[in-house]
Amino acid sequence: MFDVWRMISLVSGLLLMAAPSISQAQSPQRVMSLNMCTDQLILNLLPASRITSVTFLSHSSPNAALSALAAHVGINYGTAEEVLSQRPDLIVSGDTSTPTTRAILGHAGYELHEVPSADNFEEIREITRKLGQVLGEEIRAEEMIVRMEATLKELVETMPQKKIRVVAWDGGGFVPGRGLLFNEILSVAGGINIAAVDGNDYLVDFDLEELLQARPDLIAYASATLKAPALRTQALQHRIVRRFYEHRLITYADNLYVCGLPQSAEAAKDLRAAMAMVMESLEVLQ
Amino acid sequence: MRSSFPMIVLLLALLSILFFLSLLAGRVWIPPSEVFSGLFSGGTELSEIIIFELRLPRAVLAVVIGASLGMSGAVLQGLTRNPLAEPFLLGVSAGASLGAVIAIYFGLAAMFAAATPFLGIVGAFSATAITFALGRGGGTLALILAGAAVSGLGGALIALSLNLAPNANAAYEIMNWLMGSLSDRSWDHVFLVLPFVLIGGAILISTGRALDALSLGETQAQSLGVDLLHLRLLVLFGTAIAVGSATSVAGVIGFIGLVAPHLIRPWTDYQPSHVIIPAALAGAVLLLGADIATRIIHIGPELKLGVFTSLIGTPFFFWHVVKLRKTAP
Numbered sequence: 001m002f003d004v005w006r007m008i009s010l011v012s013g014l015l016l017m018a019a020p021s022i023s024q025a026q027s028p029q030r031v032m033s034l035n036m037c038t039d040q041l042i043l044n045l046l047p048a049s050r051i052t053s054v055t056f057l058s059h060s061s062p063n064a065a066l067s068a069l070a071a072h073v074g075i076n077y078g079t080a081e082e083v084l085s086q087r088p089d090l091i092v093s094g095d096t097s098t099p100t101t102r103a104i105l106g107h108a109g110y111e112l113h114e115v116p117s118a119d120n121f122e123e124i125r126e127i128t129r130k131l132g133q134v135l136g137e138e139i140r141a142e143e144m145i146v147r148m149e150a151t152l153k154e155l156v157e158t159m160p161q162k163k164i165r166v167v168a169w170d171g172g173g174f175v176p177g178r179g180l181l182f183n184e185i186l187s188v189a190g191g192i193n194i195a196a197v198d199g200n201d202y203l204v205d206f207d208l209e210e211l212l213q214a215r216p217d218l219i220a221y222a223s224a225t226l227k228a229p230a231l232r233t234q235a236l237q238h239r240i241v242r243r244f245y246e247h248r249l250i251t252y253a254d255n256l257y258v259c260g261l262p263q264s265a266e267a268a269k270d271l272r273a274a275m276a277m278v279m280e281s282l283e284v285l286q
Numbered sequence: 287m288r289s290s291f292p293m294i295v296l297l298l299a300l301l302s303i304l305f306f307l308s309l310l311a312g313r314v315w316i317p318p319s320e321v322f323s324g325l326f327s328g329g330t331e332l333s334e335i336i337i338f339e340l341r342l343p344r345a346v347l348a349v350v351i352g353a354s355l356g357m358s359g360a361v362l363q364g365l366t367r368n369p370l371a372e373p374f375l376l377g378v379s380a381g382a383s384l385g386a387v388i389a390i391y392f393g394l395a396a397m398f399a400a401a402t403p404f405l406g407i408v409g410a411f412s413a414t415a416i417t418f419a420l421g422r423g424g425g426t427l428a429l430i431l432a433g434a435a436v437s438g439l440g441g442a443l444i445a446l447s448l449n450l451a452p453n454a455n456a457a458y459e460i461m462n463w464l465m466g467s468l469s470d471r472s473w474d475h476v477f478l479v480l481p482f483v484l485i486g487g488a489i490l491i492s493t494g495r496a497l498d499a500l501s502l503g504e505t506q507a508q509s510l511g512v513d514l515l516h517l518r519l520l521v522l523f524g525t526a527i528a529v530g531s532a533t534s535v536a537g538v539i540g541f542i543g544l545v546a547p548h549l550i551r552p553w554t555d556y557q558p559s560h561v562i563i564p565a566a567l568a569g570a571v572l573l574l575g576a577d578i579a580t581r582i583i584h585i586g587p588e589l590k591l592g593v594f595t596s597l598i599g600t601p602f603f604f605w606h607v608v609k610l611r612k613t614a615p
Binding site: 174207208209210212232234235237238239240243 | 312391472586
């Protein structure tokens with residue numbers, strides 16, 4: 001029988017032999033990211049010369065700014081073999097993705113920093129600050145947080161009186177409920193997530209009948225989904241959606257709603273602008 | 287000779303009752319009185335929109351797709367003289383799914399809506415042809431094995447298509463879609479699938495008399511003037527068109543084609559031509575009933591229709607296997 005643990009021990013041993021000695025006093029110079037969300041953080045915190053590789057997801061990201069940054073650094077698919085060949089002095093990963101690779105690296109004594117997912121701006125502050133410390137880039141991390149705070153302050157000060165009722169509906173059968181980053185960004189942008197009611201934590205089952213009954217002001221639709229053919233793109237062609245929501249549709253950059261980052265404040269600003277534009281055009285139509 | 291007319295009347299009555307119940311089932315409760323008004327108004331009230339634009343096309347699709355699966359099962363069983371022949375077990379549904387997946391994820395469906403049923407039919411046709419070619423002359427076991435092999439190939443090619451699909455959500459979406467569902471469908475889906483199902487159904491019904499002759503044996507059928515190659519081609523085309531288009535709209539729905547003919551056969555004279563229409567009605571009743579059940583059984587997210595029909599149909603399949611073992615020489 002195939003012995004997984006024996007294999008892990010073998011690979012770990014190889015990695016242990018190959019692991020470079022890391023001086024705690026020195027900032028890491030060869031950083032490797034195994035997660036799309038941490039890719040975005042390290043690409044903003046470090047110069048390309050200090051990044052060994054980021055994930056293939058960032059290289060092909062629909063977010064042009066991210067893929068442009070990622071284009072100047074190496075690529076990885078989150079495997080332990082790549083760690084061996086790229087010889088990083090720090091690996092940054094999420095706390096749920098690539099579990100086998102993380103287990104092997106931990107066993108081999110590699111310097112591994114796991115960044116938990118951030119679902120609100122408080123958690124974004126924490127992970128950014130912590131990663132800044134680990135990378136020796138505290139000042140750069142604080143600058144990012146300061147910019148985020150300034151955007152959030154501006155958003156609070158200019159908060160519209162009337163909240164816009166929104167659902168992130170894409171025909172996939174589930175919509176974000178309470179406790180997800182979408183909810184946080186939407187509420188800062190001046191909207192109310194109609195699916196975020198008591199008992200609706202995380203992803204919520206939601207069909208067209210419920211959409212009709214809830215009568216949201218707007219439907220928010222993930223823009224990345226629109227770029228490649230899928231069943232969800234067909235969902236927008238449903239005659240109910242065309243009849244009631246053709247002029248009540250806003251798109252959002254879903255990668256900024258999946259990963260909690262300082263840039264999520266900018267996403268909230270963009271969302272508010274998009275909501276305001278659609279609501280104004282509706283007033284003109286009426 | 288036993289007339290199947292009373293059974294047809296009974297099935298139609300049952301179908302009518304289920305059709306109305308189907309209009310009552312959903313996430314939003316609508317009183318029966320409002321269901322009636324919504325049926326004919328097509329108006330602007332919430333209840334009217336839900337009834338006319340969501341529940342009515344869903345019920346029509348359940349009837350149309352259930353009928354095409356039931357009818358296909360009856361004809362396939364008649365042609366192969368094999369009680370286990372049905373679109374799902376013979377790999378027809380897997381072939382149709384593959385065609386639909388290619389249409390959806392490589393942008394053809396976005397270019398023209400009929401691409402999905404069209405490629406679904408092409409996939410179903412190819413799968414049926416391979417199954418028939420592989421299983422021909424080998425009895426029940428060879429046909430079922432050929433069906434399993436074609437289903438396996440279809441599944442592998444679907445996985446490959448998803449592997450190469452440009453959309454990161456493809457795998458999740460299609461796993462969901464393969465479980466079969468009629469949720470959130472519209473009149474557009476009805477208009478898309480109905481012409482194909484009608485054409486496929488007409489072809490399948492036209493095979494009735496030849497199938498009656500074939501039930502006496504291939505040599506006897508040929509002596510009665512039946513062109514067996516022509517008959518096989520008709521069944522191949524009819525099944526592919528009916529099941530391919532149905533699968534492209536509803537995903538994979540198994541076992542309706544197996545169960546429906548067996549349920550009604552004891553009440554007929556066992557002549558294949560007298561089984562086709564009742565099997566279509568029984569298929570419609572079964573699928574409509576199953577679709578209602580998925581909406582009223584609350585165990586979290588809506589139960590997928592294909593999952594439910596498989597859960598109900600598999601014990602029937604087991605029972606048939608046990609029965610075959612007892613009667614096998």
